[in-house]
Amino acid sequence: MSAAATPVEQPRSAVSDAVASGVRKNAWTLGLLALLVVLFVVVKYLNPAYSFVSAQSTATSILPLALAAVAQAVVVISGGIDLSISSQMALTSCIAAILMKNNPGDAVSVGVVILVLLVGLLLGAVNGALVVITKVPDIIVTLATSFVWAGFALLVAPAPGGSSAQWLKDLVVGQLGVEFIPKAAVLLLVLVAIIWIPVRRTRAGLSMYAIGSNQLAAFRSGVPVSRTKIFSYTVAGLIAAFAGLSLTASTGIGTPVPEPTYVLIAIAAVVLGGVSLAGGVGGVIGPILAVVALQLIRDAMTYMRIDSNYGLVAQGVILIGVLMAGSFIQMRRSRT
Amino acid sequence: MTAAAAPADQRPARQPAMWRNVMRDYPLVPLIVLLIVLVVVVELARPGTVSTGWAAITVRQAAILAILAGCQTLTMLTGGIDLSVGYVASMAGFVTATFVHQPGGWVFGVVVALAASALAGLVNGIGIGIFRVHPLIMTLGMGLIVFGFANVWQLQSVQTGSGVPQEIRTVGVGLTGDIIPNNLLIFVPVAVVLILMLRRTGYGRMLYAIGDNPVAARLSGVRSWQVIVVLYVISALLAAIAGLLQSGLSNTASVTLVQSYLLPSVAAAVIGGTSILGGRGGYGGTIVGALILTVLTGVLSIALPEPWRQIVFGSIVVLVAAAYTRVTGES
Numbered sequence: 085m086s087a088a089a090t091p092v093e094q095p096r097s098a099v100s101d102a103v104a105s106g107v108r109k110n111a112w113t114l115g116l117l118a119l120l121v122v123l124f125v126v127v128k129y130l131n132p133a134y135s136f137v138s139a140q141s142t143a144t145s146i147l148p149l150a151l152a153a154v155a156q157a158v159v160v161i162s163g164g165i166d167l168s169i170s171s172q173m174a175l176t177s178c179i180a181a182i183l184m185k186n187n188p189g190d191a192v193s194v195g196v197v198i199l200v201l202l203v204g205l206l207l208g209a210v211n212g213a214l215v216v217i218t219k220v221p222d223i224i225v226t227l228a229t230s231f232v233w234a235g236f237a238l239l240v241a242p243a244p245g246g247s248s249a250q251w252l253k254d255l256v257v258g259q260l261g262v263e264f265i266p267k268a269a270v271l272l273l274v275l276v277a278i279i280w281i282p283v284r285r286t287r288a289g290l291s292m293y294a295i296g297s298n299q300l301a302a303f304r305s306g307v308p309v310s311r312t313k314i315f316s317y318t319v320a321g322l323i324a325a326f327a328g329l330s331l332t333a334s335t336g337i338g339t340p341v342p343e344p345t346y347v348l349i350a351i352a353a354v355v356l357g358g359v360s361l362a363g364g365v366g367g368v369i370g371p372i373l374a375v376v377a378l379q380l381i382r383d384a385m386t387y388m389r390i391d392s393n394y395g396l397v398a399q400g401v402i403l404i405g406v407l408m409a410g411s412f413i414q415m416r417r418s419r420t
Numbered sequence: 421m422t423a424a425a426a427p428a429d430q431r432p433a434r435q436p437a438m439w440r441n442v443m444r445d446y447p448l449v450p451l452i453v454l455l456i457v458l459v460v461v462v463e464l465a466r467p468g469t470v471s472t473g474w475a476a477i478t479v480r481q482a483a484i485l486a487i488l489a490g491c492q493t494l495t496m497l498t499g500g501i502d503l504s505v506g507y508v509a510s511m512a513g514f515v516t517a518t519f520v521h522q523p524g525g526w527v528f529g530v531v532v533a534l535a536a537s538a539l540a541g542l543v544n545g546i547g548i549g550i551f552r553v554h555p556l557i558m559t560l561g562m563g564l565i566v567f568g569f570a571n572v573w574q575l576q577s578v579q580t581g582s583g584v585p586q587e588i589r590t591v592g593v594g595l596t597g598d599i600i601p602n603n604l605l606i607f608v609p610v611a612v613v614l615i616l617m618l619r620r621t622g623y624g625r626m627l628y629a630i631g632d633n634p635v636a637a638r639l640s641g642v643r644s645w646q647v648i649v650v651l652y653v654i655s656a657l658l659a660a661i662a663g664l665l666q667s668g669l670s671n672t673a674s675v676t677l678v679q680s681y682l683l684p685s686v687a688a689a690v691i692g693g694t695s696i697l698g699g700r701g702g703y704g705g706t707i708v709g710a711l712i713l714t715v716l717t718g719v720l721s722i723a724l725p726e727p728w729r730q731i732v733f734g735s736i737v738v739l740v741a742a743a744y745t746r747v748t749g750e751s
Contacts, residue, residue: 165556218742221696223501223556227683228737235730242727348560361554391575396568403561404543408551415552 112358112366116373123380130387136264143266144256144334146379148173150272151327152346153353153371154280155320160354162316163296163363164215164222169324169350170342171233172207176200176328178237181246181338193249201325207233208321212314230342237340244339252333268330272372275326280368283319292316297364345396352403353378378402447693451708454740458715466722472599478714480593480601480669486710487607487662488681489688490614491655493706496689497618498631498648499698500548500555502655504563506682508537509663510675511570516664517584517673518577526585534660540566541656542649549648559652570675584667592668603665610661614703627651631698687737688713693744700748 107114128134152169159166183196207229214225256268283289291312294302303309332338355361356377357370381402382395463470488505495502512533519529540562547558584592594602618624626647629637638644659678666681667673686696692709694701716736720729 214738218738219745220738220741224686224690224696224741225738227686228734228741231683231730231734231737235727235734238727238730345564348564351557351560352564355554355557361557391572393568393571393575396564396571398568400561400564400568403564404547404553404558407553407557408547411552 113370113373116357116370116377120373120377120380123377123384127380127384127387130384134383134387136259136266140257140259140263140266140268142376142379142383143268143272146375147256147268147272147334148327148331149346149349149353149379150372150375151275151323151330152350153357153375154276154368155323155327156350157354157357157359157366157368157371158280158283158292158316158323159222159320160351160359160361161296161363161366162292162313163299164313164316165226165351165361166211166317166320167223167226167347168207168211168230168233169320169327170346171230171237172204172321172324173328173331173346174338174340174342175207175233175237175240176204176325177331178241178246178328178338178340179203180252180329180332181248182241183246184249184252184332185246188249190249190251193252196249197252197329200329201322204321204323204325204328205318206321208318208324209314211321212317215317216310216313230347234340234342237342241338241340244337246332246338248332248336252329253336256330256333268334271330275323276368276372279319279323284367288312288315293364295363297362349375349378349399352399356403356406447702447705448708451692451705451712455708455712455715458712458719462715462719462722465719469722476595476599476601478711478718480595480603482707482711482714483601483603483607484662484665484669485681485684485688485714486707487610487658487665488678488685489692489706489710490610490703491658492686492689493692493694493701493703494614494618494627494651494658495555495655496631496694496696497627497698497701498651499634499696500559500648500651501686501696502544502559502652502659503556503682504540504544504559504566505655505659505662505685506679507563507567507570507675508540508656508659509666509678509681511566512537512660512663513584513667513677514570514582514663514673514675515573516588517582517667518573520583520585521581526587529585530664533664534657537656537660538653541653544656545649545652548652549645567675574675582673584671584673588664588668589671590668592665593671603669606661606665610658611703611707618703623647623650628699631700633699684713690744691737691740 152173155169156166180196180200183199184193188196211226211229214220214229215222218225254267255271258267259265260267260270283292291302291307292315294305294307295309295312299309350371353371353374354366356374357366357368357372359366359371378399381398382392385395385398386392459470488509491502491505515533515536516526516529519532520526522528544559544562547553547562548555591602591605596602618627626637626642629640629642630644630647634644662681663678666678670677688709689701689706690696690709691712692701692705692707694706716733717729720732724732
């Protein structure tokens, strides 16, 4: 398979051609994957005690953030941005935790989960409908609704509290059979597979990419722009509800005050994951890998006994550095 | 945006054209009407509230919000946004406070704080102006960096102790003759400079030009990157000033002190009629927007518990922004 690595000028067969184009199309994701491997090696080198068990707890703790990044990616791909995702997570997480407070039976808690997912769909649909109806820029609308959802979260749970059903906790904590498969990672992949792949493969997904890359052109080609926009926010709301549930499951409670860094880090992960903020480019796997990479960098810094606050600095520097480098390369290329 | 859309609006639909012209040409008029309505509501909700003392306290609070909203107004005029102002402002207040017991005193602290803020703004400007990084991302990342460094500084300065200097407290919280907030001493010059800059100087016109049509601006000989770099330095310095005033007002210095003002500062600029898409708006509207939000927060804190306050606050921001978009026909 050396053909995959050689330049494209000498295509040998359809197979190697397909591989080469696959590599080229997913260059960013593959690069991130390579970065992840390097980071794992670095972390393992820095802390020989780092094991698959530590990886499991890492996976559990970043699951909500990874889902938040996926939700953000869906909106950004269709040309919007959602600053209310962390508030949606806080609200859905609180609803789940409060309703499961007295450890009701499994049947009830399944009902609660379904209700919470419906609430997520509703929140997303409201965001999308407001953007479409008011014609106010997405960033302002979702900024405002972030207050609204956070307010409702405080109504549901005036203070952090509630609890999570045991089976929900079991879904995200620990290993699946063997120790090197964290349950949280499997859950994440399953969720992405059942939500994103159907969306991506259908007309609706294609429309999302279309309105993200050029709204006017999409409109003129007969894409239902408004409906697609609402759809993308609704999908994001559903994923944010899953993120909220995973927050309840991993912490065991619902916290009404949204974590302020979630929005920032989710957007950072989306951009680092190869999704263009202008819309229309990228997927959801890149952002997930970027979330893991950002976490591993923080872990590595912890093991190097660097003040954890430099972790924030590092995340900011990486975010800015990658983007600056990217646009620098692009400028050089367009000049020649 | 034809007249058919007007019935959905709550405003009188009889003469939509006139309303539209008024709002477009004199955006301050409806804003001031809204402000007066809110003040009346305050008085009705709790008779006897509205007094000179109440006005002084409201203005004192609104001045800080207005300065931060100034950062958003300037950057939004070019089609940008500055999400680092919350952390930069908090950092400035905090750094100054840590220098109180140090050689050089608080004056040196202020100098260090302003220098650090200007540096953050410079990096923002270089990233946005030269490397064309999206302003949202650039300032967001910069916010994380400033917050991280401020935390590190906090750990290092634990032993030396800190406190808000008396002079800054006097300016931040004091009321001359129980009526005039001392922080107007800072705010009025800032506001005058910003308004004159936007209306009367070439630099101000370049901000509008870049936001309105970046390509046309470049072809007309505007060196966009220089304008942008200077812009974000100005924005960071404004944020630092707001941070100092807030630390004086609340007599606290923490690395997250002003962060809760970030979203209201964007909201104040939007309510004041500045378009986030660039090229339209002004600082006069922003000042009224900041007053409206401050009075509104006051009304809500009298009438409603915290959760409902947030819900109503968010809803009103959407409604006002929607009304603007509808009236000005911008999409």
